[in-house]
Amino acid sequence: MPDTAKMLDRYRRMGAMRAFDEACLDALRRKAIHGELHVGLGQEAIGAAMFEALQPGDAVVSTHRNHFHALAKGVDPRALLAEICERETGLCGGRGGHMHPFDPENHFSATGIVGASLPVALGYAHAFALRGEDHVAVGVTGDGGSHSGAFHETMVMASARDLPLVVLVENNALAISVDFAAVSPTSTVAERASAYDALGLHVDGTDVDAVTAQFCHAMDHARSGQGPVIIEATCCRFRGHFEGDPEHYRSRDERNRLRAEFDPIALYADRLTEAGVAREDLDAIIKSEKAAAKAMLAEVLADPLPDPADALAHVFVDDVFVAGAAA
Ligand SMILES: Cc1ncc(C[n+]2csc(CCOP(=O)(O)OP(=O)(O)O)c2C)c(N)n1
Numbered sequence: 507m508p509d510t511a512k513m514l515d516r517y518r519r520m521g522a523m524r525a526f527d528e529a530c531l532d533a534l535r536r537k538a539i540h541g542e543l544h545v546g547l548g549q550e551a552i553g554a555a556m557f558e559a560l561q562p563g564d565a566v567v568s569t570h571r572n573h574f575h576a577l578a579k580g581v582d583p584r585a586l587l588a589e590i591c592e593r594e595t596g597l598c599g600g601r602g603g604h605m606h607p608f609d610p611e612n613h614f615s616a617t618g619i620v621g622a623s624l625p626v627a628l629g630y631a632h633a634f635a636l637r638g639e640d641h642v643a644v645g646v647t648g649d650g651g652s653h654s655g656a657f658h659e660t661m662v663m664a665s666a667r668d669l670p671l672v673v674l675v676e677n678n679a680l681a682i683s684v685d686f687a688a689v690s691p692t693s694t695v696a697e698r699a700s701a702y703d704a705l706g707l708h709v710d711g712t713d714v715d716a717v718t719a720q721f722c723h724a725m726d727h728a729r730s731g732q733g734p735v736i737i738e739a740t741c742c743r744f745r746g747h748f749e750g751d752p753e754h755y756r757s758r759d760e761r762n763r764l765r766a767e768f769d770p771i772a773l774y775a776d777r778l779t780e781a782g783v784a785r786e787d788l789d790a791i792i793k794s795e796k797a798a799a800k801a802m803l804a805e806v807l808a809d810p811l812p813d814p815a816d817a818l819a820h821v822f823v824d825d826v827f828v829a830g831a832a833a
Contacts, residue, residue, distance in 0.1 A: 508781040514791070516714045517778060519557055520550040520771050521792045523574045525799035526583060530573065530590055530604070532800075534749055538591045538807055543604055544571040548744035551714035551770035552676055553578045555739075556644070559721035561729075563641040565613035565630035567623040570605050571676070572616035575646055579614040581607065584802055593809040600812045601820065613641075620681075621654030623647060624673060628660045631671040631734075642670045642728045650681025652695045661702040664734035671734040672724045676711065678743040683755035696738040704734045711739030712770040715777075742768045 527545040534543050546553065553574025560566070560579060568575040576586050581597065589596030590604040597607050605618035613630065617623050627645025634641045651657060652675050664671040675695045679686045692698055699706025705727050709720040717739050724735040742764040746753045753761070775788050 621656035
C-alpha cells in the first residue's frame with residue numbers, strides 16, 4: 507500500500523519550492539532583483555529529497571542555483587526571499603543577494619563560483635570528522651561544475667580520509683549552453699566515483715521517491731564512516747540558464763517537450779492519482795502554496811532596503827578605497 511500521507515508531504519514540498527521560485531520570477535518582473543537570477547524550475551524533486559535526507563547539524567554548500575537547497579536545509583523562507591529581494595530584513599541584510607545567502611548557524615551557504623561549493627563542503631566534512639561529530643556535509647554542483655579541478659581535489663581528499671561528504675551533482679545536461687554529452691569523457695558523473703574509491707549513485711532526479719531513497723542511502727553511507735559519495739541526479743532545467751538567457755542553444759519546442767515529459771510535480775501528481783488521491787486535492791495544494799508564496803513576496807516587498815550609509819558595514823578591511831571620497 508502506498509503511504510499517501512508521505513507522498514502528499516513530498517508533493518507539497520515540491521509545490522512550495524516551485525511557488526518560491528515563481529515568486530522570485532515575479533519579484534524580478536517588479537524590478538526588485540538586480541543582477542542574474544537562476545531559478546530551479548524542473549529540479550524540485552531533488553530539493554524535496556534533500557529535505558528528507560538531511561538531519562539537524564548536517565551542512566549544505568550550494569551553487570548559483572541554490573534556493574531549493576536553502577529551503578531543504580531549513581533556511582527561513584521569508585529571510586531568504588528578503589535576501590533575494592535585497593532587503594534589510596534578508597538573511598545577510600540584503601548584501602548577499604540571490605547567489606550568496608549565508609546561514610552559518612544552520613550550516614548553509616552558497617557560492618556563485620562554479621565548483622567552489624565543493625571544497626567548502628569538504629571543510630565542513632573535515633571539521634565534523636575532527637570533532638567526532640555524527641554530521642554529513644553535502645556539496646552541491648551542476649554537471650558543469652563536475653568538470654572542475656575543485657571537484658577532483660575534493661574527492662581525492664575526502665576519500666583519502668574517509669570524510670562524511672556527499673557530493674550532489676544536479677545533472678540538468680546543460681552548463682549554460684554546453685551539452686553534458688558533448689564534453690564529458692564518461693556518460694555519467696557517478697561512474698567517476700570508482701576512480702576515487704568512493705560510492706557512486708545515479709538516479710532519476712525527476713522521480714521524487716527514487717531520489718529520496720538514493721539520497722538517504724548516500725547520507726547513511728557517509729554518516730557511517732564509509733567515506734564520500736557522489737550522487738548524480740539527472741533532471742531538466744525548464745527555464746534559461748539565467749532570466750534573460752536568449753537560449754540560442756535550444757528551441758522553444760525542445761524546452762516545451764522537456765517540460766511536458768519530465769516535470770517532477772506533474773509526474774508525481776499522476777502517481778498520486780493512481781494511488782487514489784483526487785486531482786482537486788492536488789490542485790488545492792499547489793494553489794495554497796502559490797498563495798502563501800505570493801503573500802510572502804508582498805510582505806517582503808514592503809520591507810526596507812539597506813541604508814546606503816551602511817554600505818561599508820561588514821567589510822573586513824580598514825582602508826577601503828571609495829571612488830570620489832576625500833583623501
Ligand atoms: C569558476 C567559474 N567559471 C565560470 C563561471 C560562469 N558560470 C556561471 S554558471 C556556469 C555554468 C554552470 O553549469 P552547471 O554546473 O551545470 O550548473 P547549472 O547552471 O546547470 O545549474 C558558468 C560557466 C562561474 N560562475 N565560475
